[in-house]
Amino acid sequence: MFYFSCLRFFSFLARRFFQIEYKGIENIPGEGKLIVCCNHKSVMDPLFLAAPFKRQIRYMAKSELFEDHGAVFRWILYHLGAFPVKRNSGDAQSIRTAVQILDEGGLLGIFPQGKCVFDNTPFKPKAGAAMIAGLSKAPVLPVSIYCDGVIKPFKRVTVRIGKPISPEELQINPKSTASVRAAAGVIAEKINQMLEEKN
Structure with missing residues (x-):
C-alpha cells in the first residue's frame, strides 16, 4: 500500500536524522474510530x-498544500489519505469527510492549532477537533511532540x-458553542x- 510504503521509507x-523517542505507545487503541489530536x-x-x-x-491538511504545489504533490497528498480543509472558515465539506472517516471506524489526524508553532508556548487549539468529536462521538487521543x-x-x-479521552468525559453538545469550547x-x-x- 502506498501509504505504508512511504511511511516505512x-x-x-x-x-537516521532525528533522535525520536516514543512514550505511551500502549495507549493506542487497536481498533475503532479515533481522533488523533496533537500540537504542531x-x-x-x-x-x-x-x-x-x-x-x-x-x-486534515490546509487547502493551500493542495492548491499551491502542483498536481504531483496534490496527487501524493490524496494517495497518502490527506484531504483539504479551508482554514479560518466553517468548511462544511471537510467536516463531513472527517465524520464519515470516523463513522467507518477510521483514524483522523488533526493539528488543531492550524499552523506550526515552533516554540514551546502552551497548546491553544481551535475548536474544530472538539466539534468533530461531538458530531462523531469518537474518542480523542491526545499526543504531544x-x-x-x-x-x-x-x-x-x-x-x-x-x-484516549472518551466522549463521556468530553460531554460535547455540537449545537452549543460553550460546550465545544x-x-x-x-x-x-x-x-x-x-x-x-x-x-
Whole structure:
C-alpha cells in the first residue's frame, strides 16, 4: 500500500536524522474510530505522529498544500489519505469527510492549532477537533511532540501518547458553542500536561 510504503521509507530516514523517542505507545487503541489530536511543531509532525500506528491516519491538511504545489504533490497528498480543509472558515465539506472517516471506524489526524508553532508556548487549539468529536462521538487521543527549541536534524524529539479521552468525559453538545469550547479546553489541558513533562 502506498501509504505504508512511504511511511516505512520516511520513518527510516527520520530515525537516521532525528533522535525520536516514543512514550505511551500502549495507549493506542487497536481498533475503532479515533481522533488523533496533537500540537504542531514542524512540517515533520505527520510523519512523527504516524510512525507508531499500525493503521492509516487520515489527516486534515490546509487547502493551500493542495492548491499551491502542483498536481504531483496534490496527487501524493490524496494517495497518502490527506484531504483539504479551508482554514479560518466553517468548511462544511471537510467536516463531513472527517465524520464519515470516523463513522467507518477510521483514524483522523488533526493539528488543531492550524499552523506550526515552533516554540514551546502552551497548546491553544481551535475548536474544530472538539466539534468533530461531538458530531462523531469518537474518542480523542491526545499526543504531544516536544523538542527543546526548533526541530532540527540530530536533536531529540519526544512524542508522548496519552490515554484516549472518551466522549463521556468530553460531554460535547455540537449545537452549543460553550460546550465545544469547554471540550477543546479539556483536550488542550491533556496535551499541555504532556508538554510540561518535556523529556
